[in-house]
Amino acid sequence: MDRFNKFVDKASRLLDNIAGGVIVVAMLLVVVNVILRSAFKSPIKGIYEYTGYLTAFVIAFSIARCAFEKAHIAVDFFMEKLNPKVQLAIDLVLSVISVVFLAFSSVQVLKYGINVIRSGEVSATAHIQFYPFIFIVALGMFVLCLVEASKLIKGGAGK
Numbered sequence: 001m002d003r004f005n006k007f008v009d010k011a012s013r014l015l016d017n018i019a020g021g022v023i024v025v026a027m028l029l030v031v032v033n034v035i036l037r038s039a040f041k042s043p044i045k046g047i048y049e050y051t052g053y054l055t056a057f058v059i060a061f062s063i064a065r066c067a068f069e070k071a072h073i074a075v076d077f078f079m080e081k082l083n084p085k086v087q088l089a090i091d092l093v094l095s096v097i098s099v100v101f102l103a104f105s106s107v108q109v110l111k112y113g114i115n116v117i118r119s120g121e122v123s124a125t126a127h128i129q130f131y132p133f134i135f136i137v138a139l140g141m142f143v144l145c146l147v148e149a150s151k152l153i154k155g156g157a158g159k
Helices: 002-040 047-068 084-119 131-156
Strands: none
Touching: 002 047, 002 131, 047 131, 084 131
16 A cells, blocks of 8 residues: 555656646746737737636646645644544545545546547637646546545555
8 A cells, every 4th residue: 555655645746746837837828918918919819718727737736735745724623622533433434425526526527528529619719629628637636536545545544
């Protein structure tokens, strides 16, 4: 199981690093658009769509690392008052629900991406094929599922 945890660590770290690069690209795109709009009265066509897709990319690729590092906000007000065994049982149940939900969701998002390819759907303004971004979200959800599975295995092993 240690190999699985190392794989999940590396996968989430890789996606997070890619997300960091993409956020820089989004920032540069917005800055260039502002300059073009101000100086040349010629903004980038479809900038709203580009930044929206890049933001979805960043969120999808960074959320697994956030979960891996337990950097998200957690409200433990009631949980900390419970018996440690009850806390463990609740954590295990919630982890199982999370893994099942994320696995199901990532498959459904993947199916949706395939349907978008078949339909030839593109964005309204820039006419971008947006199925790659759908697949990116599916991949991010799948890696998040792996992170939750890793936490479930650790919790089940009493670590």
